[in-house]
């Protein structure tokens with residue numbers, strides 16, 4: 423997806439405040455935060471949205487979900503956090519590369 427901004431961030435073609443990275447996913451600071459801590463967790467593989475997941479993505483999605491609380495805690499959200507996944511234009515999705523918003527206020 424050559425015109426996808428999050429693919430470009432994953433490929434390090436566009437800078438971002440990366441807070442976590444492994445082989446399959448990347449987590450970085452939202453450029454326009456709506457909370458004191460506002461992170462976006464993306465798969466490195468391009469997937470348009472939650473509605474575009476396929477059966478073969480099950481392990482990847484599980485891996486990402488398991489990482490969310492770890493990343494949240496590592497960024498000061500030790501007493502809780504919110505997650506949000508906007509899906510499709512009707513769901514407020516603006517960037518069509520699957521991402522999990524992680525939001526909160528450090529304890």
Ligand code: 5GP
Pocket residue numbers: 427438439450451452453454455462507508514515516517518
């Ligand atoms: P959506 O509405 O698609 O769920 O949210 C997209 C999010 O991506 C928004 O919160 C927006 O601020 C963030 N965003 C858009 N472009 C960039 C970018 O180039 N860099 C970073 N770090 N965040 C971005």
Ligand code: ZN
Pocket residue numbers: 423426427428429430467468469518519
């Ligand atoms: Zn992409």
